[in-house]
Amino acid sequence: MQTLAVVLALLALAPFLWLLLMSFKTNAEIFRFPPRLLFDATLANYAALWTSEFRNSFGNSLIVSVASTVLSLVIGVPAAYALSRWTGRGGGTITLWILASRMAPPIAFTIPYFLVYRHLELLDTLTGLIVIYLTFNLSLVIWMMRPFYDQLPRSLEEAAWIDGATMWQGFYRIILPLSGPGLAATAILCFLFAWNDFFFALILTRTEAMTAPVAVVNFMNYEGWEWGRIAAGGTMIMLPVLVFSFVVRRYLVHGLTGGALKG
Amino acid sequence: MAPSLAVLALITLLPALYLLATSFTQLSLTRPETQWDFSQPLESYRQLLSDSRLHNSVWVQIKLSFWTVLLQLLIGLLLALLLNMRSRLIEALRTVFLIPMVLPPIVVAIIWKVIYTPDISPMHGIFRSVGWNVPALITDPNWALTSIIIADTWEWFPFTMLMVLAALQMMPQELLDAAKVDGASPWQLTRHITLPFIRGVLLVAGLFRLIDSIKAFPLIFILTDGGPGNLTEVTNYYSYLQAFNFSFLGFSSAITVALLAATIALSWLIVRLVGWGSRVD
Amino acid sequence: MNGPNRRAVLRGGAGLSALASGVLSAPAVIAQGKPFAGTTINASCFQTTFFEYLKNYFPQFEEKTGIKVAFTMQAFPVYNQRTDLELSTKGSALDVVNATFIYTGRWIGAGWLTNLDTFTKDPKMTPADWAPEDFVAGTQSAMQNAKGETFAFSWEGGAMIQAAARYDLIEKAGLAMPTTFDELIKVCEATHGKEGVAAFTADKLHHWNWIPYLMGVGGGVFKAPPENLTPTLATPQAAQSGEWYANLLMKYGPDGLLSYSDDQAMRSQMSGRANIRTQSITWMVPLAKHAESTVQKTVRYGLMPAGPAGNFSGCNSHGLGIPAGSKKKEAAWEFIKWALSKETLAMVVKDHGYPSVCRLSVINSPEFKNVLTLNGQDVASLYLEVLKLGGKSGYMKYRTVPVYPQVGDKINKAIERIATKQQAAPEALKQAQAEAIQDLQKAGIKVDS
Numbered sequence: 001m002q003t004l005a006v007v008l009a010l011l012a013l014a015p016f017l018w019l020l021l022m023s024f025k026t027n028a029e030i031f032r033f034p035p036r037l038l039f040d041a042t043l044a045n046y047a048a049l050w051t052s053e054f055r056n057s058f059g060n061s062l063i064v065s066v067a068s069t070v071l072s073l074v075i076g077v078p079a080a081y082a083l084s085r086w087t088g089r090g091g092g093t094i095t096l097w098i099l100a101s102r103m104a105p106p107i108a109f110t111i112p113y114f115l116v117y118r119h120l121e122l123l124d125t126l127t128g129l130i131v132i133y134l135t136f137n138l139s140l141v142i143w144m145m146r147p148f149y150d151q152l153p154r155s156l157e158e159a160a161w162i163d164g165a166t167m168w169q170g171f172y173r174i175i176l177p178l179s180g181p182g183l184a185a186t187a188i189l190c191f192l193f194a195w196n197d198f199f200f201a202l203i204l205t206r207t208e209a210m211t212a213p214v215a216v217v218n219f220m221n222y223e224g225w226e227w228g229r230i231a232a233g234g235t236m237i238m239l240p241v242l243v244f245s246f247v248v249r250r251y252l253v254h255g256l257t258g259g260a261l262k263g
Numbered sequence: 264m265a266p267s268l269a270v271l272a273l274i275t276l277l278p279a280l281y282l283l284a285t286s287f288t289q290l291s292l293t294r295p296e297t298q299w300d301f302s303q304p305l306e307s308y309r310q311l312l313s314d315s316r317l318h319n320s321v322w323v324q325i326k327l328s329f330w331t332v333l334l335q336l337l338i339g340l341l342l343a344l345l346l347n348m349r350s351r352l353i354e355a356l357r358t359v360f361l362i363p364m365v366l367p368p369i370v371v372a373i374i375w376k377v378i379y380t381p382d383i384s385p386m387h388g389i390f391r392s393v394g395w396n397v398p399a400l401i402t403d404p405n406w407a408l409t410s411i412i413i414a415d416t417w418e419w420f421p422f423t424m425l426m427v428l429a430a431l432q433m434m435p436q437e438l439l440d441a442a443k444v445d446g447a448s449p450w451q452l453t454r455h456i457t458l459p460f461i462r463g464v465l466l467v468a469g470l471f472r473l474i475d476s477i478k479a480f481p482l483i484f485i486l487t488d489g490g491p492g493n494l495t496e497v498t499n500y501y502s503y504l505q506a507f508n509f510s511f512l513g514f515s516s517a518i519t520v521a522l523l524a525a526t527i528a529l530s531w532l533i534v535r536l537v538g539w540g541s542r543v544d
Numbered sequence: 545m546n547g548p549n550r551r552a553v554l555r556g557g558a559g560l561s562a563l564a565s566g567v568l569s570a571p572a573v574i575a576q577g578k579p580f581a582g583t584t585i586n587a588s589c590f591q592t593t594f595f596e597y598l599k600n601y602f603p604q605f606e607e608k609t610g611i612k613v614a615f616t617m618q619a620f621p622v623y624n625q626r627t628d629l630e631l632s633t634k635g636s637a638l639d640v641v642n643a644t645f646i647y648t649g650r651w652i653g654a655g656w657l658t659n660l661d662t663f664t665k666d667p668k669m670t671p672a673d674w675a676p677e678d679f680v681a682g683t684q685s686a687m688q689n690a691k692g693e694t695f696a697f698s699w700e701g702g703a704m705i706q707a708a709a710r711y712d713l714i715e716k717a718g719l720a721m722p723t724t725f726d727e728l729i730k731v732c733e734a735t736h737g738k739e740g741v742a743a744f745t746a747d748k749l750h751h752w753n754w755i756p757y758l759m760g761v762g763g764g765v766f767k768a769p770p771e772n773l774t775p776t777l778a779t780p781q782a783a784q785s786g787e788w789y790a791n792l793l794m795k796y797g798p799d800g801l802l803s804y805s806d807d808q809a810m811r812s813q814m815s816g817r818a819n820i821r822t823q824s825i826t827w828m829v830p831l832a833k834h835a836e837s838t839v840q841k842t843v844r845y846g847l848m849p850a851g852p853a854g855n856f857s858g859c860n861s862h863g864l865g866i867p868a869g870s871k872k873k874e875a876a877w878e879f880i881k882w883a884l885s886k887e888t889l890a891m892v893v894k895d896h897g898y899p900s901v902c903r904l905s906v907i908n909s910p911e912f913k914n915v916l917t918l919n920g921q922d923v924a925s926l927y928l929e930v931l932k933l934g935g936k937s938g939y940m941k942y943r944t945v946p947v948y949p950q951v952g953d954k955i956n957k958a959i960e961r962i963a964t965k966q967q968a969a970p971e972a973l974k975q976a977q978a979e980a981i982q983d984l985q986k987a988g989i990k991v992d993s
Contacts, residue, residue, distance in 0.1 A: 292654075
């Protein structure tokens with residue numbers, strides 16, 4: 001049983017491993033058939049990438065992902081808390097809207113944002129991306145943190161309220177410090193989703209604000225000879241993702257399905 | 264609290280309404296005068312109904328969604344059953360299986376572009392060495408959609424696998440023990456006890472994958488550009504072409520509104536099934 | 545120039561971007577003879593040899609003017625789509641763009657490009673000897689609007705010629721360069737597969753490659769462009785020609801041909817895997833000149849084959865223009881002025897053998913003839929001949945209608961469907977016709993019913 005599992009795992013990973021290997025090959029080596037198991041590994045592809053505009057786009061991805069995470073948390077965590085303590089009706093509708101806006105095809109938001117950004121001169125800017133990333137990250141934060149707060153007994157802040165604190169003071173003093181683990185996982189998930197985005201960046205950026213996924217695709221357009229760089233670019237893009245995903249692996253499914261089942 | 268929710272409404276609800284409004288125009292960016300021209304509000308929708316390429320895209324979408332969801336459920340289920348053991352190795356393997364799902368979708372597209380390009384593909388190489396002269400799959404009309412289905416399934420099977428695994432681990436051991444005492448074979452155990460138990464999870468996982476499959480973009484963008492012909496052109500992709508290749512934003516908005524409506528309907532289904540909205544105390 | 549604008553304010557402190565547009569578009573820094581010192585302009589074009597060659601001289605340009613050029617290239621369809629999208633926003637992300645032949649009508653008509661007459665008519669910006677009239681009229685006609693105002697200057701005359709990478713195989717079969725469609729098939733039939741070489745190759749831009757063959761049998765894309773844009777894709781000639789062309793591709797082309805970009809098709813000839821191709825001269829000359837070409841000695845050139853209705857060799861032009869929303873138009877004009885000056889073009893021709901320039905003074909120079917004498921053939925006169933052909937009856941007008949990109953897309957898909965046997969030619973083209981009419985109506989154009 002265990003060997004079968006290992007074999008299957010290797011098979012499943014094979015495509016990904018192939019790309020990884022390719023990033024260390026020269027173009028001549030890539031086209032060689034049959035491929036050699038032991039070849040002269042080179043870092044030339046990575047060096048070429050790092051000295052080109054790809055470095056800028058990588059930096060752009062970093063800035064946008066971090067900023068989007070911070071912004072989403074700042075706006076979303078209080079909202080999640082408020083929703084959790086909401087006693088009025090309409091909670092179901094809000095839940096539906098949050099799920100729908102996360103699952104909606106990106107083009108649904110790209111069209112209106114594109115039209116409006118034209119007038120606000122936000123096209124091809126990092127700010128523009130950060131704002132539109134809120135459409136999925138804000139919902140994600142509320143998604144993840146609300147059940148977390150649901151499970152914190154009200155008695156905690158009620159004690160503070162009795163002492164005369166307002167709802168928000170109770171939140172800052174008592175609830176927020178307890179939010180640690182949930183916040184960490186949520187933050188990393190926000191970062192990942194922002195980092196992985198392709199469609200928004202494709203349409204809304206041009207040269208200045210281009211992010212790494214779009215930059216890699218530019219190499220692809222030379223069809224047929226930048227394979228080494230494409231592989232290196234792809235590897236560079238996926239490295240942060242792999243590292244962070246490993247850290248939050250327990251929360252991955254939860255993040256993707258919001259507690260339908262705990263991952 | 265109101266400010267936070269107001270922000271959410273501002274950035275999601277308002278744009279959605281703007282999208283709806285645009286769908287009532289014939290906006291084309293080469294003719295700016297069309298932006299606020301609501302004289303024929305249903306014209307774009309009328310065009311939807313008569314556009315055979317759109318109908319084809321819906322059909323392609325149905326095929327894609329059906330096969331990817333089915334395969335992801337099957338493979339996810341089988342792997343979950345296989346990995347539902349307690350051992351260090353299996354725990355480690357489970358993490359390894361996660362990789363396809365967490366990779367940026369664009370990287371997944373690149374990986375499969377490499378695999379499907381005969382000049383540099385290990386797969387084609389293997390085929391050649393056993394004498395099979397396999398043509399490029401992504402330009403072959405019989406294999407183009409299948410090649411996308413394969414890539415998509417590879418990307419997302421960990422999702423269903425994880426969900427089923429989690430459910431399996433919540434299954435009470437006593438149920439299985441009791442049945443084993445009665446002499447049930449492993450197959451009967453699976454069929455009569457395990458499967459019914461996880462049926463709900465399979466349904467929810469399937470629904471999530473279904474909604475997500477509507478968003479399919481990077482794979483098609485990188486691998487086939489909707490081709491050959493229109494064989495892999497799903498509705499989302501067609502909408503993208505209309506909006507950002509041809510600047511027919513009015514028409515594209517109408518298509519997108521239809522997609523959004525489908526998304527909302529499916530989301531509603533999920534919310535009902537899982538019982539959210541009712542507070543968890 | 546511009547003071548703080550909304551964009552700079554909204555971006556706040558986002559480093560590099562703010563620097564690039566805010567500070568640098570501030571009142572010009574007057575340095576000695578270098579009024580634009582420190583400016584960077586963003587230029588873009590589809591991937592093509594001309595700018596690869598030109599890039600070698602960018603340091604000279606920077607030395608002379610102080611302007612840095614950030615030049616990006618993408619594959620042809622991707623470049624067109626992204627630039628079209630960018631231009632539609634009237635944004636300032638790009639300062640110099642390539643005005644692609646099939647998009648000039650659309651971009652000029654929508655007012656997305658800058659009128660360059662203001663630069664050429666101003667003696668302070670452009671010296672008289674730069675001579676805008678030196679550009680071939682045929683190639684410039686697409687770059688002008690109805691009033692005759694110029695919006696781009698052509699850098700490429702895409703004159704379609706024929707090149708046989710392995711002419712030796714044709715000779716061995718006892719044949720010569722085909723001059724008619726029937727001869728083409730005969731030659732392909734006789735040479736396909738010899739020494740592992742495919743007889744024919746092409747790229748997937750059927751909306752450019754197929755049309756000469758369509759017109760050669762009396763067909764056409766529109767009834768009478770640019771006035772009457774009723775598509776004529778469902779005619780018997782179109783069906784017959786579509787079938788013929790798809791057959792040519794699939795029977796005599798290399799594996800995977802349907803996904804070939806321009807560059808891949810050229811590589812298939814350069815590496816000796818394929819023989820005949822009919823495409824613009826820019827893609828043909830590297831066969832004889834490129835360092836990586838294995839067919840330098842065996843390549844021969846000729847006019848495109850003609851059909852019963854005549855020779856309709858494709859002829860297009862691409863030009864450099866300035867987006868309407870650019871914030872560095874003067875600097876952008878400096879670049880265009882330099883890139884398309886007589887001296888720079890002569891340099892590119894001499895050092896790299898680039899064939900498709902559009903300045904008469906360069907084309908008629910002995911240097912040009914010299915450089916374009918390939919394997920003993922006078923390819924320079926071939927080039928001129930096709931340019932003249934295109935200008936004569938104006939059969940290339942179909943390409944300048946603003947909706948050609950959409951209609952071209954329908955043609956591409958139809959040929960793909962025919963070639964992959966999903967549909968027979970009549971059905972596929974009927975579908976293309978119906979879809980094209982739909983798109984034309986969406987664009988507000990009336991067609992005959």
